[in-house]
Amino acid sequence: MFLPTVQCDHCRTAASPLPRRVYVTKGGSVYHRTPNCAGLKDGQRYARWKGYDPHDVESVPRADVRARLGACEVCRPDLPPPAAGRRNG
Template sequence: MADKRCVHEMLVEQCTECAPPPDGLPSHVFVTAGGSVFHRTTRCAGLLDGQRQAGRQGKEIHTPERKPLAEARGRFGACLICCQGYRPGSPRR
């Protein structure tokens, strides 16, 4: 039996764009232009705290943008508050 390939000619499980999201993560997450991690929700305490801290430091506060998880995982880390337990490379169940 042949392994299933995606539209990018890769094994589906190995393609960052076509692989299903890891357990516990949605297919879309939220990021900000000034942030370094992705969040499951715009109500995440870590996201809100980061925005408050940026405001106190006189920095611009960026509106969270919804992005595909596959895109965010390539550019951002996972929030330690709302994505607890997820680590890149962790096995899918």
């Protein structure tokens, strides 16, 4: 049986601590470590593809969003993913 890299303790890279500020968009369902996260960019591309204007990326205190938003699967694979049906962005 093979595990995804993020599940294997020997393969995954050690996660650095979360910054005090994280990045979100008004319509997003997760928070991101950096404003250049590939998951964030994909979410904005998806919004444009669906015909929506993507929301601006905002830097917010992590404590303000941690209880209501999940961690991005791309930039924080070591944390629990968001609830099913949510998209990065």
